[in-house]
Amino acid sequence: MTATTSSGSKIVRIGTRKSNLAMVQTHWVRDELQKHFPDHQFEIEAMSTQGDKILDVALSKIGDKGLFTKELELGLLNQDVDLAVHSLKDLPTQLPEGLMLGCVTSRENPADALVLNEKYQGYTIQTLPEGAVVGTSSLRRLAQLRYHYPYLEFKDVRGNLNTRLKKLDNGDYDALVLAVAGLQRLGMGDRVSQAIPSAVSLHAVGQGALGIECREGDSRILDLLKAIEDPDTRDCTLAERSFLRELEGGCQVPIGVNSFIEGEQLTLTGMVASLDGQQLLKDTVSSDRAEHEKIGYDLAQLVREQGAQAILDEIFAQVER
Known part of the structure; x- marks a missing residue:
């Protein structure tokens, strides 16, 4: 129909x-x-x-x-x-x-944002001390941060943005990881302590x-x-969505991406991680932007060949349990 x-x-x-x-x-x-x-x-x-x-x-x-x-x-x-x-x-x-x-x-800027309690102002995700409590409701962010910074403590956080920020400012968390774009759109760009580099945290598909x-x-x-x-954003995000669709992941599966266009060339990087942050697989594909669907598909096959399917199967099995 x-x-x-x-x-x-x-x-x-x-x-x-x-x-x-x-x-x-x-x-x-x-x-x-x-x-x-x-x-x-x-x-x-x-x-x-x-x-x-x-x-x-x-x-x-x-x-x-x-x-x-x-x-x-x-x-x-x-x-x-x-x-x-x-x-x-x-x-x-x-x-x-x-x-x-x-x-x-x-x-808008698709990066993840580090937002700090005032006692840690001036720190970055790389310099937060051992045991600092970081709040996030995203398994994608959690898996990548666990991989890079296993000495930090991670805690789930829900609620609207103002509720989350109040919990941070009250000291329930030392830091939050949110989206730069959401903070900017709400006129809270000054709360972004650091736009976390893509080398540390690849963003969500479409972020x-x-x-x-x-x-x-x-x-x-x-x-x-x-x-x-916006044609550039359309082609980049369609490539990202193709990658996600091929791996059958939802927004609560640790799958991250980064994409950009130079001339007529679209470059897509994709990541799949285990929930515990012990495994993180990443690869990159570049091709003509008109091939955006194929770029996402090809990248999915590359990370599958590295072992991504086993990681995803384990995650899906945990969800079903």
């Missing part, structure tokens, strides 16, 4: 999560579309997702497929909204039948970019979205 709409309406309904960051991102999308299409009326419809409601359980224990997207996708399929704005890293690589990734916008989902074949919406798409 292909979902389409033939409506010539000038009203466009935008679905979003209710979190502060989601609302900031969605207002940016609305304002950009309004600039390009002043004759249209863009309305925002905010929804609560499962991931917003469950704040006392580690993400990795909930089962993460569609955790922050399912309610928005139902809104699309039921034609309650015309497009949905996601942090692209939250959007599964396999979308429901009838829906598609209609647009990827320009990317820093916004993905806009819509119904397949909805030419009215797809024509509007063309105006705010």
Whole structure:
């Protein structure tokens, strides 16, 4: 079944999560579309997702497929909204039948951020002392940091950004690892003590970019979205998503990436790590940017040959248990 709409309406309904960051991102999308299409009326419809409601359980224990997207996708399929704005890293690589990734916008800095309690100001992730308590809810960040800094103590942290920062400032944690992009978008870029180098922590697939989902074949919406798409970010993130899809990983599997374009050449680095940080496999593929899907696929095969599948099989077995 292909979902389409033939409506010539000038009203466009935008679905979003209710979190502060989601609302900031969605207002940016609305304002950009309004600039390009002043004759249209863009309305925002905010929804609560499962991931917003469950704040006392580690993400990795909930089962993460569609955790922050399912309610928005139902809104699309039921034609309650015309497009949905996601942090692209939250959007599964396999979308429901009838829906598609209609647009990827320009990317903020995709790096992970070290945010420090005041007693450690001036430190970096490399210089934090043994036993310092670092908060993160991401298995990807956790696995990489355990690999590089096994002497640090890691503790799960949930809640919205303000809640996490309050826990940090109250001394529950010595440091947090968050996304540079989210802090910047919320006007909190001054809280970034260090943008963690990619040599230490490869970022999540799609991190820093916004993905806009819509119904397949909805030419009215797809024509509007063309105006705010960033081709470089699109090609890089499609390569990243191809790598993730081929390894069948969700956002709570320790898979990280880094990508960039020079001229017409797209370079993708990918990583798979064990949960305990004991094993970390990494490789890189470069090719013509038009081959972005193949780049991701080829990179997945390279890390598989190094032993990534055994690591992933063990992780999936733990999740099923």
